[in-house]
Amino acid sequence: MTRQQRMAMLSAGVVVVRRDPDCKVLLLRAYNYWDFPKGGVEAGESSLEAAIREVREETGIVDLKFAWGEDYRDTPPYARGKVARYYIAETATEEVTLGVNPVLGRPEHHGFRWTSFVEAARMTVPRLHPILVWARQRTGC
Numbered sequence: 499m500t501r502q503q504r505m506a507m508l509s510a511g512v513v514v515v516r517r518d519p520d521c522k523v524l525l526l527r528a529y530n531y532w533d534f535p536k537g538g539v540e541a542g543e544s545s546l547e548a549a550i551r552e553v554r555e556e557t558g559i560v561d562l563k564f565a566w567g568e569d570y571r572d573t574p575p576y577a578r579g580k581v582a583r584y585y586i587a588e589t590a591t592e593e594v595t596l597g598v599n600p601v602l603g604r605p606e607h608h609g610f611r612w613t614s615f616v617e618a619a620r621m622t623v624p625r626l627h628p629i630l631v632w633a634r635q636r637t638g639c
Contacts, residue, residue, distance in 0.1 A: 509582040510549040511536020513633040514559065514588050521639030522612040523595065524628075525621060526556060529608065532621040534629075535559075536582055545570070545583050553587075556607060558595035562587035566636045573625045586633045615639055 511534045514524040525532045537552035539545050546568055553559050566586050573582045592612070596605035611621075617636045619627055633639075 507580050508539050508545060509536045509537050509580060509594070510545040510552065510581060511584050512549045512553050512562065513552060513584050513586045513629065514557070514562070514589055514638065515586065515637050516592065516612060518592070518612070520634040521615065521634075521637060522556065523615055523618050523633070523639075524559075524609050525613060525618055526596075526607040527611070528606060531623070532611075532618075533626065534584060536584070546585060549583070549585050555597045555599075556605075557610070558593070559589050559599060561589050561591055569578045569592070569636070571629050571632050573629065576625055584629050584633070586636055588637075 513534050515520045518523050524535065526535055535553045535556045539548040550562060553562060562635065564585065564587050568585065570585045575581055594610045596607050596610065598604060599606045613621065615630055619630050622630070
């Protein structure tokens with residue numbers, strides 16, 4: 499498999515955390531499925547650059563602070579071998595603007611929610627649970 503084929507199988511996203519004063523994590527909803535902001539890695543872009551771009555495009559959040567470094571965790575393969583790579587970043591921004599996908603002509607997501615890590619675990623699919631555990635441990639939330 500070429501590097502380009504591997505990158506096509508990789509999504510990159512961010513577990514976005516906000517302290518309010520308790521820790522909240524941002525989830526986006528597409529139909530009945532909740533996930534963190536994420537999307538495909540484009541040619542010439544690193545997975546971290548893609549993750550930051552996806553958060554900006556999907557939520558309007560631009561003040562991400564990677565206080566825990568550039569560490570990441572990958573999900574196990576899903577949906578015909580795709581892997582999602584997640585970083586952790588903090589934001590002070592509460593307002594989310596669901597960006598319009600130019601290809602679709604509408605937002606990719608139907609809603610968002612700032613939620614606790616515990617509630618996020620109830621809302622997300624099992625493959626995201628190790629990501630939530632890792633992010634909660636790293637952030638001390």
